[in-house]
Amino acid sequence: MKTLVRILAICVIVGAVGAWVLTAPAPLEDDFAAGHTADVENGALVFAAAGCASCHTAPGAEDKQMLSGGHSFASDFGTFYAPNISPGVQGIGGWSPAEFARAVTKGVSPDGDHYYPAFPYTSYQRMTAPDVSDLYAYMQTLPVSDVPSKAHEVGFPFNIRRGLGVWKQMYMADDPVLTGDLSEQLERGRYLVEALGHCGECHTPRNALGGLDRDMWLAGAPNPSGKGEIPNITPGKLDWAESDLVYYFESGFTPDYDSVGGSMAAVVTNLSKLPESDRAAIAAYLKAVPAVP
Amino acid sequence: MNLFMKSTMALGLGVAVIATASIAGSHSSEKLNPAVAARQHQMQMVGYSIGILGAVAKGEMEYDAAMVSSAAKNLNALAQLDRASLWIEGTEQGATAGTRAKAEIWSDPDGFAEKFQALADASAALIDASDAAAVGAGMGDLGGSCKGCHEKYRGPKNE
Numbered sequence: 001m002k003t004l005v006r007i008l009a010i011c012v013i014v015g016a017v018g019a020w021v022l023t024a025p026a027p028l029e030d031d032f033a034a035g036h037t038a039d040v041e042n043g044a045l046v047f048a049a050a051g052c053a054s055c056h057t058a059p060g061a062e063d064k065q066m067l068s069g070g071h072s073f074a075s076d077f078g079t080f081y082a083p084n085i086s087p088g089v090q091g092i093g094g095w096s097p098a099e100f101a102r103a104v105t106k107g108v109s110p111d112g113d114h115y116y117p118a119f120p121y122t123s124y125q126r127m128t129a130p131d132v133s134d135l136y137a138y139m140q141t142l143p144v145s146d147v148p149s150k151a152h153e154v155g156f157p158f159n160i161r162r163g164l165g166v167w168k169q170m171y172m173a174d175d176p177v178l179t180g181d182l183s184e185q186l187e188r189g190r191y192l193v194e195a196l197g198h199c200g201e202c203h204t205p206r207n208a209l210g211g212l213d214r215d216m217w218l219a220g221a222p223n224p225s226g227k228g229e230i231p232n233i234t235p236g237k238l239d240w241a242e243s244d245l246v247y248y249f250e251s252g253f254t255p256d257y258d259s260v261g262g263s264m265a266a267v268v269t270n271l272s273k274l275p276e277s278d279r280a281a282i283a284a285y286l287k288a289v290p291a292v293p
Numbered sequence: 294m295n296l297f298m299k300s301t302m303a304l305g306l307g308v309a310v311i312a313t314a315s316i317a318g319s320h321s322s323e324k325l326n327p328a329v330a331a332r333q334h335q336m337q338m339v340g341y342s343i344g345i346l347g348a349v350a351k352g353e354m355e356y357d358a359a360m361v362s363s364a365a366k367n368l369n370a371l372a373q374l375d376r377a378s379l380w381i382e383g384t385e386q387g388a389t390a391g392t393r394a395k396a397e398i399w400s401d402p403d404g405f406a407e408k409f410q411a412l413a414d415a416s417a418a419l420i421d422a423s424d425a426a427a428v429g430a431g432m433g434d435l436g437g438s439c440k441g442c443h444e445k446y447r448g449p450k451n452e
Binding site for chain 1: 340344347351439440442444448
């Protein structure tokens, strides 16, 4: 009997320690991007490619550099609000480069809390260290907003942030989706689509726990807001010529001269700021992903 | 690809386009609110005119001053159609079938007017475009005006 109790006790302790370890936020990397001199101009391009302004400006704001936050995102788990990420006290003012890098690529706040994956760190985790460093430098140059961030409206059990540690173990895959022997252009396209552009966050369906279904990569998904469908953009459905895709990313015009709208309009505004070669790389990538009918 | 395959494919594509158009046509002409139908025809004409300018900009159609200026003038006129009899209150998405017009059109009429003004300005700038490069240069503002309005005032497909 005594032995059984002892075994049970050990199991409980091991389990608790295991759970604590599994749910632990990633530590800071103090030597992050060591030796890299930040390039603010490249940071502006990373900022555009990563679409930061699309979510972090105030709803309806014309000024796409004032990152006061406030956009709401309805989901099955509650409503999330994009926070203020301007370089002031309400935002990321005072964050060290290492704290910023951990937030963006690991989804962990400077206080060591897990962020909800409404913030697409599952994609940004593959952002290169120089790009993160340049993005940080660029964001320091943006105007400060004093608007406080709005608290998320998330109920039990999803309000226990520690639990996100388990979610990250299950769904924060860091391997690329498109694999194989890729050309330089396709590698660039993959980086832009899978890491910075985080296209899969909306265009790929999710399971009951909010993890992306990678077998249905970019095959379209219900709009989490409940209105309409986010389209399938694999070659199984999207039959535009590669040059039409490139022109769409630049101008917002579809091949039949309808125009982009809704949430995708902000994406095109961002893509139009990138070099033509980047738009071509994204188009090439979209032609190379597995077709899902 | 040989000529036979090409022409077969072209024929197949043509049939598909006609079939799609006729299905869409029969579907939309039955029930659409007349104001909604009129707005959609206005947008079709907008698309037609931009199509001419876009084809010239992309080099798919040879620059022709008369065509370019006509397309730009028509766009400019379409942007200035009086809205009172077209954008009738209560004909928004959810309330009237077949439209994607958002309620914000009526709650924010000044913002909506600004968007049409942006189209009027962008198209006016193209009336005297003297070559394909000039048309191409003007397409950015033109696309921006379409995008700006569709971002705020057009709802999602198949709501």
